[in-house]
Amino acid sequence: MSQMFDEEIVCKTEKDTQNLAINFAKFLPHNASIALVGDLGTGKTTFVHGLARGLGIPDIIRSPSFNILNIYPSNVSLLHIDAYRLDGSERATDALMLDDFLIPPYILVVEWPERLYNFLEKCNFKVVFSTGDDFSRTICIRQTHQLFH
Secondary structure, three states: OHHHEOOEEEEOOHHHHHHHHHHHHHHOOOOEEEEEEOOOOOOHHHHHHHHHHHOOOOOOOOOOOOOOEEEEOOOOEEEEEEOOOOOOOHHHHHHOOHHHOOOOOEEEEEEOHHHOOOHHHHOOEEEEEEEOOOOOEEEEEEEOOOOOO
């Protein structure tokens, strides 16, 4: 797992991106929160698809662009937020009533985390996505806050 942190990993295909996420999911502690940072089309939703597979969730993963939050129940539930349409205010974040959905064990994944009030300061992992000239994806996973059990 330590080889996965703070290194830029180049993924040439969607399958590479999903496999990285599947491996990451195997080591994720329960109740982790993950910020996915990157422009449109950099592979964030593809990464969430891999996380779901790694957590044993067979559902088709769709971006929650319009409904903002998708929940995939499982032994470890996956909560997927696309905060793009939020304004970053505390009021908008409170209106999501996340505490009502964060029933352990879970993994919370947020696309556009800078638009979810105070999330970047609290998340456990930050995954940064960028694209190369050859349409490859460069992904860097950083642990930002330790989880305590």
